[in-house]
Amino acid sequence: MLAMDYRGPKRVRAVQKPMPEIKHPQDAIVKVLRTCICGSDLHLYNGNVPDTRVGSTFGHEFVGEVVEVGSEVTKVKTGDRIIVPFNIACGECHFCRQGMFGNCHESNTEATAVGAIFGYSHTAGGFDGGQAEYARVPYANVGPTIIPEGMDLDDAVLLTDVVPTGYQAAEMAGIQTGDTVVVFGAGPIGIMAARCAWLFGAGRVIIIDQEDYRLEFARGYSYCEAYNFKEMDDPVVFIKKITDWMGADVVIDAVGAEAAGNAMQTITGRKLLLQAGSATALHWAINSVKKGGVVSIVGVYGPTDNLIPIGNVLNKGLTIRGNQASVKRLLPRLIEHVQNGIINPKGLITHRIPLAEVADGYRMFSAKLDNCIKTVMIP
Amino acid sequence: MKNQTIDPKQIKGWGIDADPKNDPTYPMRARMNVGQDPDSKHRPASLQPQDVEKLRSIERPNVSAVFGTTIPPTGLSGLIRRAAFHYSENRYRHWLPLIVADRVQVVEGVLDDLVHGKVPNIFAEKGYAVEWKYNRTAFVTKMATIAALTTGAIIWFSSKSDKQESRKRPRY
Known part of the structure; x- marks a missing residue:
């Protein structure tokens, strides 16, 4: 089968690989119908995630058709078209029972600090991802949700990660009616978080990024104010100024390790890997949120350390929340929102390419070429 | 498009999921109503064979x-x-x-x-074709810079080694 193949930092290709096999009675094999390149795939692509092995297949956003099931699979059958959450969850462990499906303890042997994620290095379990013609889907009784009749595959594939992560960013922020919400990062997740902030009753939503085309897109898609931090002397002072010098009630970090905007963070975090990525957005979030406010983190960082003003967290009485999205928990509600026309996931898609052009797709997304916001690959 | 003031209530779905109880300053576990501690020893019945x-x-x-x-x-x-x-x-x-x-x-x-x-086709694996298509000026500048630096480094190192060679050579 054709599959994406990681060869080293900024080097990927499409090659023929062996078909995936059933390894556990609850496994299913899925023929991938749509798969995306996610912003967090860029951390892998850039070689910033430890234990990213050459030969791996990335891809944690995919939907597909079940073509084979293990002996204990009862919830899906051959021919079903399913949404596959990006995290692999057993549904039975201490954490899954609390609805923390993004923190499953029975799917990742290599690390305890992160649950298993499809195609996201051996630090996240060593599973091959969905940027392939076929993929192995463990715990098929737990994670997958059958795509509702009539739902567009392009909508469905964005329900595997982008929509739930953006929604959970807003949910974790505990937005109260009338709150001012600032979102750092106008990538797909940030744009979705800004859109979802309204669902929780936000009174004002502001998005900050450095790419004008993305800010323009966010204004239209998320109905939010949008500002370019390159045009500001200091983003923190700017936010204070436009919030009556109080700061935002809630700030969402939807950037993570690839953040630009601070030379020291960029050099130590992205170039020298002395930090677990560049923490510029998180730094700004802590400093621009109101005293007693909430910082919600969905931008992905590595497993080591980051330079952030932790003293200000204490002195300002902040609450910081973060997690990988609990896709399984959120899907029923989000499917309703899509079906009712409240959220339009496929409106984020700007590029559709064949899987064979995966190297070009990564470069285009990584370098933000051709006004790229979201790339979908069709195997 | 410029930033415009908007009445949030005009946005489709506004406040539809508002939850005043979702106050993260309270413990998340309590909010999730996990009073009874799940059995932390519980494991799925089937274990994947390790091959x-x-x-x-x-x-x-x-x-x-x-x-x-x-x-x-x-x-x-x-x-x-x-x-x-x-x-x-x-x-x-x-x-x-x-x-x-x-x-x-x-x-x-x-x-x-x-x-x-x-x-390995490094050019293709790095996706340089799309850089050439959409970002040609910056791409050419970057490649020219890398080529110039590489050439300069080679010339510098080779001239240095030539000098060392000539120093080692016995004079008659």
């Missing part, structure tokens, strides 16, 4: 019930990875060797390609 080498974090007592089987550790990078897994996720001795192993495996990957008679 490949699987490195295990020493912060857990066992191999997870399900695990990925791709790319088991091999070669020099595999040796480094095995050594890294002697230390917990709390230690740099775990993570930094893994990053080193990743880089070593890049070289192993190139060698493996060559051994199998395949010359």
Whole structure:
């Protein structure tokens, strides 16, 4: 089968690989119908995630058709078209029972600090991802949700990660009616978080990024104010100024390790890997949120350390929340929102390419070429 | 398009999921109503047979019930990875060797390609075709800079070694 193949930092290709096999009675094999390149795939692509092995297949956003099931699979059958959450969850462990499906303890042997994620290095379990013609889907009784009749595959594939992560960013922020919400990062997740902030009753939503085309897109898609931090002397002072010098009630970090905007963070975090990525957005979030406010983190960082003003967290009485999205928990509600026309996931898609052009797709997304916001690959 | 003031109530779905009880300053576990502590010892009934080498974090007592089987550790990078897994996720001795192993495996990957008679197409793997198509000026500038720096470095090193050679040569 054709599959994406990681060869080293900024080097990927499409090659023929062996078909995936059933390894556990609850496994299913899925023929991938749509798969995306996610912003967090860029951390892998850039070689910033430890234990990213050459030969791996990335891809944690995919939907597909079940073509084979293990002996204990009862919830899906051959021919079903399913949404596959990006995290692999057993549904039975201490954490899954609390609805923390993004923190499953029975799917990742290599690390305890992160649950298993499809195609996201051996630090996240060593599973091959969905940027392939076929993929192995463990715990098929737990994670997958059958795509509702009539739902567009392009909508469905964005329900595997982008929509739930953006929604959970807003949910974790505990937005109260009338709150001012600032979102750092106008990538797909940030744009979705800004859109979802309204669902929780936000009174004002502001998005900050450095790419004008993305800010323009966010204004239209998320109905939010949008500002370019390159045009500001200091983003923190700017936010204070436009919030009556109080700061935002809630700030969402939807950037993570690839953040630009601070030379020291960029050099130590992205170039020298002395930090677990560049923490510029998180730094700004802590400093621009109101005293007693909430910082919600969905931008992905590595497993080591980051330079952030932790003293200000204490002195300002902040609450910081973060997690990988609990896709399984959120899907029923989000499917309703899509079906009712409240959220339009496929409106984020700007590029559709064949899987064979995966190297070009990564470069285009990584370098933000051709006004790229979201790339979908069709195997 | 300029930023415009908007009445939030005009936005479709506004406040539809508002939850005044979702105040994160309260413990999340309590909000999630997990009063009864789930049995932390409970495991799925079926365990995946282990037929490949699987490195295990020493912060857990066992191999997870399900695990990925791709790319088991091999070669020099595999040796480094095995050594890294002697230390917990709390230690740099775990993570930094893994990053080193990743880089070593890049070289192993190139060698493996060559051994199998395949010359890696770096230009294609790096997606330079789209850089050429959409970002030509910056791409050409970047490539020219790299070429100039590389050429300069080669000339500098070769002239240095020539001088050292001439110093070593006996004078008659």
